[in-house]
Structure formats: structure tokens, C-alpha cells
Amino acid sequence: MDILIAFITGLTTGGLSCLAVQGGLLASSVAHEVETSIAHGPKQQAWQTRALTARPILLFLAAKLVAYTVLGFLLGGLGSLLQLSLFTRALLQFAIGLYMIGTALRMFNVHPIFRYFAFEPPSAVTRYIRRRSKLGASVVTPLFLGALTVLIPCGVTQAMMVVAMGTGNPLAGAAILGAFVMGTSPVFFTVAFLATQLGSRLETRFMQFVAAVVLVLGFVAIDSGLNLMGSPYSFANLSQAWASPAPAQPSALSLVPTAPAARPTIQVPAVAITAIPPARPTVQAPADATRTVPPATRTLAAPATSIVSDPTQAPTVASPTSGNTILTINIIDSGYQPAVLQTEGGQPFQIKLVTDKTSGCSRAFVIPKLNIQKIMPATGTALLDIPSQPSGSELRFACSMGMYTGKIVFK
């Protein structure tokens, strides 16, 4: 993942979701200064109050930036020693999603039980901070609290931590988390600064907005986890299936008997299938819409008939030349083209990945079922050897964050 993407993620989603989780710490670091300024009362000018408010926020953010950059360095180093499996990453996404949904429900004040989704610094830590700040070291409090945010990373930050670990390089990990936190900083600063100026009613409204965003992000994280597990029930895969019906999906023309393999739940050995006549009656479709093969002559080994009525929605069909099938997937910033491919089952084939100045996280290509992970350069090609897959099955692929998906359908 590019450093720029990490920065933009921080600037957009990261800033809000992290604010929801870590906002309390920031508020308490600012609170001391605000209380001080109130205590000084009318003796102070407005600009002095603003400066007093801005200082702890800046200190908090600076400490946070340093702490996370160090964390990124350590995670990158750890990643070089330990490679997270796709399954572990998917579980992590689920945990992140549940945590974010719980946090959002807490912020909406749905039920007191969701209060357990908030991290409370241990009393010993808070007592230490309090005593230090009372000693006049007011600089220490926001610095300490800023660094403490490492202990309460929000969902998006946790995802970035996984990415940092995934780089397998301490410097790259530090750069990813550093850029991400830098991206979140303007949002943190603006909101924290305005919150102290706007009053509590507007702040409550804003926090409800943040809660709504966090709720959506929670579902997105769970969806990513489903994608990383190769589940067909993720939102992305369901909408993909709905938008472009694959051969396995019933459609107006699917009454035409296709190979039994079109029913993915039935896994019968190929030899047996060749002898079984189709269970459903033949309905002859117009010749120009679809080309059928008489059932008796059809076997699994024969190329299946395309039943897609809309040519613009047709999945890419691989060259039927057996033994040396290569499916080409173009990796672009916004996903994979084509996202649905079709090939013969029962024979090994190759996937050719092509990038051309691609900078999105789509470059990190994974096939969960086969535990294949391939991080592509910004521009380049790579060939992946895929073992034979049973006809009628599907092989789902995604980016390593589960954001972009696609599938290969085996006839």
C-alpha cells in the first residue's frame, strides 16, 4: 500500500473513527488547559485562550505521531518475522468490525452494556498523569496521553497496523503508520479545537455523526473479513452476483439445461456426471441468444455454454485450449478487471496479473481458498500457477484488505 493511500485513509475515515475512540483522551488533555484558562478568567485575551487550547492539541498529536511511527517500525519488524495468514487477517477484521459497531452503539447510547467497548486507562496510569500535571508539568499530560493512544487504536488504525506488519519491513511499516496518523491529525485538530469553542450541544450532534460513520466502517470491516475468507455472502460479492449473473445464477435463460456442474452444491465425480441426463426439462432458447449442446453429448470436459444474455455483462471466458489456460486479470486502482472470469474446471491453469501504474491496495492480490498472497509492483506482470479446481465451483479473489473482490467460475 502506498504511503499516500495511508495518508488519505487517515484524512478521511481514519480521522473520524479514531476520534471516536481516542477523542476522550484528547479531550482530557485539552480540558486541563481550558480549565486553566477559565480559572484565569477575564484577565486573558481571546487569542491567548485559543493559543492555550491549541498547544495541548498540538502536543498530543505530535506525541501520537511519534508513538505510532515507532509502533509502525516495530510492527514492520515483527511482520518480517511473522507472516499473518489470510484467515488470521480475516478474524482480525471481524474483531475490528465488532469493536467498531460496539463503539458506535456505545456512542449512540443504545444500551449501557456497550460502555464495555470503551478503553479505560488503568487508575495507576491516570493517577500518575494527574500527579505529574499537578506538579506544573502541563506539557507532560498531552504528550503522555498522545503516546497512550497507541494502547487504544481505533478500527481503521488497527487495519493500518496490519498493513504495516504486512510490509515486512520496519521502515515501510513506520512510513505507513506515520503517514496515516499524519492524515488523521488535521481532523483531530479541527474537531478538538472547534469542540472547545462550539459548546456541548453541537459537540453531541457531531459525535452522533461520528458514531454513524463508525457504525458503517464497522460493517465495512466485517465485510472485508468475509471477503478475506472468500465468502460469497459479503456485500461486495452479493452485489457482484446480482449485477452480473454468473452461469451458476438462475436467469431467464438458465432454464436451458446446462452442464450439471452449473449447480455448485452438487459435487459428483466427473465420470458419473457424464452418464447422468439433466434433471430438468430442456427448454430451447432462441438460437441467437444462446447456443446449446444436446444433453446426451455433453460432458463435464466439454466447454459449457454461455447463458449470459447481455453481452456487456458477459464474464471473461478463458481460451479453451487445455493445459495452458492463462486468465489475465488487470489490476487497477479501483479493483480488478474483469472481476468475473470463467474457465474450464478440472485442469490446472495460470493467472496473469497485470499492473500498470497501479497504486491502490488492489495490488495486494489474495486468493483466500488457496492461501495465495501476491503483492504486485506498481507496474508489472506475474504468473500464478493455480491447481485444478472442480467444475461448478468458484474461486474468489480479493485485495489483502478485502475491499475489492472478484471470482473465477469453473464450468
Place this chain on the structure above:
Amino acid sequence: MIVKQVFRVLNMYCSTCPMRLEAIEDELPGIKRVKASYAKEQMIVEYEETIVTEAQIRTAVEEKGYGLELKTI
């Protein structure tokens, strides 16, 4: 005599509210220990009743923007 009292805290809206509440440890003489919990919406106060009263604790908490109710254990 040291008294240990459990209070239900109202309007505790964030996870760092306990930090603010526990600060009365240093603000009121006679308070031995305060342990506040955001999740449980409560605070446990240990205090010397000959030095500080329950009413004084309530006032100190209310000044911070929270409400206080005595909780029966």
C-alpha cells in the same frame, strides 16, 4: 473512621470521565481513594467521614458536571 461508599454517576459520557472524577482524591481533604468506572457508571469513594462529608463529595462531583446517586450494594 474510613467509610467506603458506592455512588452511581450520572452523565458520564466518555471513557476518560473517570479520570476527572478521580481527581477529587487530590482536591478534597479526607478522600483516601476514588475508583470510577465508565462502564459501570459508578464510583467507589473511600473517605474519612470526620474530615469530609457525603454532601461535600456530591458538590465536588456536581461541579465537574456529573450527577451522583447513592448506590446500595
